[in-house]
Amino acid sequence: MSYFRDVGALARKDLLLELRARDTLPAMLLFVAATFVIFHFALPGAPSRLETSGLLWIAILFTALLGLGRAFVPEREQRTMDGLVLAPCDRSTIWLAKSLATLAFLAAAEVVALPLYALFFHSIDGTTVAAVLLADVGICGVGAFLGAMAVATRARDLLLPLLFLPLAMPIVVGAVGATVGPPVVSSPGRYLGFLALYDLLFAVICWASFEYVVAE
Amino acid sequence: MGRTSRIPLPALAVSSLVLVTTALAFVFFVAPNDANQGFSQRIFYFHVSIAFAAYACFIGGAWKAFRHLTKRDPRADLESYVLIHQGLIFGTLVLLTGSIWAKISWGVWWTWSEDELVLFLVLYLFYCAYFMLRFSLDPGPQRANLSAVYALFGVVLIPVSFLAIRLAKEFLHPRVFTLHGPSFGGWILVTYCVAQAAMLVLAYTLYRLELSGKRLDLRLRRLREVLV
Amino acid sequence: MLTARRLGKRYGEKRVLRRIDFALPRGGFLVVTGPNGAGKTTLLRICAGLAQPTEGRIERDATRAEVGYLGHEPLVYRELTALENLELYGRLYRVPERRERIGMLLERFGLWEARHERVASYSRGMTQRLALCRVLLHEPELLVLDEPYSALDEAGAELLDAQLAELRAERTVLLATHDPARIEPLASGALALAG
Numbered sequence: 001m002s003y004f005r006d007v008g009a010l011a012r013k014d015l016l017l018e019l020r021a022r023d024t025l026p027a028m029l030l031f032v033a034a035t036f037v038i039f040h041f042a043l044p045g046a047p048s049r050l051e052t053s054g055l056l057w058i059a060i061l062f063t064a065l066l067g068l069g070r071a072f073v074p075e076r077e078q079r080t081m082d083g084l085v086l087a088p089c090d091r092s093t094i095w096l097a098k099s100l101a102t103l104a105f106l107a108a109a110e111v112v113a114l115p116l117y118a119l120f121f122h123s124i125d126g127t128t129v130a131a132v133l134l135a136d137v138g139i140c141g142v143g144a145f146l147g148a149m150a151v152a153t154r155a156r157d158l159l160l161p162l163l164f165l166p167l168a169m170p171i172v173v174g175a176v177g178a179t180v181g182p183p184v185v186s187s188p189g190r191y192l193g194f195l196a197l198y199d200l201l202f203a204v205i206c207w208a209s210f211e212y213v214v215a216e
Numbered sequence: 217m218g219r220t221s222r223i224p225l226p227a228l229a230v231s232s233l234v235l236v237t238t239a240l241a242f243v244f245f246v247a248p249n250d251a252n253q254g255f256s257q258r259i260f261y262f263h264v265s266i267a268f269a270a271y272a273c274f275i276g277g278a279w280k281a282f283r284h285l286t287k288r289d290p291r292a293d294l295e296s297y298v299l300i301h302q303g304l305i306f307g308t309l310v311l312l313t314g315s316i317w318a319k320i321s322w323g324v325w326w327t328w329s330e331d332e333l334v335l336f337l338v339l340y341l342f343y344c345a346y347f348m349l350r351f352s353l354d355p356g357p358q359r360a361n362l363s364a365v366y367a368l369f370g371v372v373l374i375p376v377s378f379l380a381i382r383l384a385k386e387f388l389h390p391r392v393f394t395l396h397g398p399s400f401g402g403w404i405l406v407t408y409c410v411a412q413a414a415m416l417v418l419a420y421t422l423y424r425l426e427l428s429g430k431r432l433d434l435r436l437r438r439l440r441e442v443l444v
Numbered sequence: 445m446l447t448a449r450r451l452g453k454r455y456g457e458k459r460v461l462r463r464i465d466f467a468l469p470r471g472g473f474l475v476v477t478g479p480n481g482a483g484k485t486t487l488l489r490i491c492a493g494l495a496q497p498t499e500g501r502i503e504r505d506a507t508r509a510e511v512g513y514l515g516h517e518p519l520v521y522r523e524l525t526a527l528e529n530l531e532l533y534g535r536l537y538r539v540p541e542r543r544e545r546i547g548m549l550l551e552r553f554g555l556w557e558a559r560h561e562r563v564a565s566y567s568r569g570m571t572q573r574l575a576l577c578r579v580l581l582h583e584p585e586l587l588v589l590d591e592p593y594s595a596l597d598e599a600g601a602e603l604l605d606a607q608l609a610e611l612r613a614e615r616t617v618l619l620a621t622h623d624p625a626r627i628e629p630l631a632s633g634a635l636a637l638a639g
Contacts, residue, residue, distance in 0.1 A: 005535070006535070009532055009536060010536075017521065020562070021523055078520070078521055079519070082515060083519030083520070085494065086494065086511065087537060088508040088509035089536050162344075166342035167342070167369065173381070177387055180387050185387050190383070194383060198376060202372070205369065213362060216361070355456025357495075357496060357498075437457055441457070
């Protein structure tokens with residue numbers, strides 16, 4: 001139980017920091033809206049539902065990357081990671097709290113992005129919303145983990161997309177499969193199941209190995 | 217420093233030379249011509265055996281990474297890195313031979329319909345990022361840890377990506393080519409096994425060679441430090 | 445409390461520490477001195493548990509919760525207030541009667557008036573005082589202090605003198621400084637690192 005109290009304290013800190021600085025969430029919102037506009041001009045003719053569902057996922061993935069790139073910036077700029085590592089709590093709480101905070105920002109951006117997508121392109125069904133939720137968990141879990149790795153390097157922000165995109169390929173498959181739905185895909189549930197499997201698998205790995213990312 | 221029970225490097229080099237020569241002889245002179253594609257289909261033997269050697273390197277690299285994280289084996293970090301380096305070299309060859317094979321079979325230099333090839337492209341990008349990560353960190357425990365953790369992500373990514381690529385076929389509708397390696401049996405199987413053994417021994421030899429070079433370099437630098 | 449045997453540390457090819465031996469008994473006060481680049485900070489980071497030695501051994505008879513570490517960085521968030529920072533650490537360290545303890549420390553270090561201001565608006569000296577509050581918050585058994593006097597004005601330094609004198613009786617202290625004269629009377633031992 002104290003594990004989740006620590007996670008709560010750390011995530012609260014991240015939300016508080018965002019509330020003070022107010023830079024990540026507005027940036028994500030603007031970015032996703034601008035991306036939709038670019039998509040409109042990048043797609044000649046009237047794009048089909050199939051094509052735009054792929055675009056939705058590109059937009060979500062890159063918006064998430066924008067937020068994830070900022071995730072460990074307070075720890076990096078103010079070098080507070082040592083303070084968190086020294087604290088007697090389990091180190092994986094740092095990863096889980098950061099994942100949850102990023103998840104909150106991404107979900108908030110999507111609350112605006114999904115209706116906007118429906119307005120600009122095609123309507124959205126319940127399966128897509130379920131896919132968004134499941135994919136968000138995977139994106140933020142793995143992304144926050146890799147974000148912690150990237151800030152430790154010299155290349156920093158440059159490295160995160162390179163580390164993340166190959167690992168995000170399965171998420172895109174599961175999410176797009178669930179979004180396109182019948183008749184192209186016979187059972188979208190299979191794709192949701194795949195996303196859940198991905199989330200579970202990588203959550204366990206991240207949880208078990210985060211200690212080695214922040215401590216010698 | 218090295219383990220004494222290991223096979224000496226010259227013996228390894230000789231055996232890999234013999235095996236690779238034998239494999240070449242089998243591929244060009246023993247294996248029968250393919251009914252559909254004729255002589256040039258023989259690149260299949262190299263493509264598949266190199267791919268498995270690359271997988272072996274990636275899995276070996278992850279195993280060494282696991283040893284580093286759990287046992288704090290001081291040699292494991294370098295061993296993991298060298299194995300993944302070899303895996304990446306073999307991976308480049310997989311993409312090259314795969315591209316040639318696609319040209320022979322379908323007249324195009326790239327095809328998305330071959331699962332193995334697509335998987336290798338994803339893995340290739342993943343392990344290139346591994347190198348970016350490693351070269352962006354100073355030598356030390358942190359570099360060893362981060363590299364090891366990322367290498368472990370790699371072996372999880374292999375089956376997950378494979379599953380994803382299989383799933384994606386349903387909605388990506390690639391042109392379907394009903395072509396695969398020759399049906400196994402007789403000389404085809406023997407040739408494949410010889411080629412596979414040759415590639416695995418070659419990979420191991422190159423691994424040991426690079427490792428001993430790197431270790432020598434390290435010892436030399438320490439020696440110089442002591443002298444200074 | 446702390447025992448180092450033939451301790452060594454290298455980062456890749458660079459050797460930072462070599463063959464360090466010392467024993468710091470419970471209740472002891474060890475002063476580490478040496479010129480810049482002698483490895484004081486690295487040694488203290490190893491003693492605090494932030495780094496692992498590459499050679500030799502370190503034995504620490506204290507859990508993570510019982511160590512208080514003051515480094516070059518204050519380890520506080522600049523966009524949070526002093527109170528919010530200490531609240532965060534108080535929760536993570538499960539400090540009993542957190543509010544009272546935080547209030548008492550802020551009062552003692554002269555930060556009570558500024559407790560609702562963001563740390564970004566603090567002067568360097570005030571930030572260092574806040575860092576000291578953070579270190580003392582969970583009443584650590586072992587204090588590892590790296591140049592604690594840096595950035596403190598005379599009033600702040602005297603405050604720290606008094607605090608250290610009080611702690612001297614019941615806690616174990618490892619302190620790195622380039623000005624050993626100041627804490628000479630408190631020290632029970634000294635370790636000089638060669639450059």
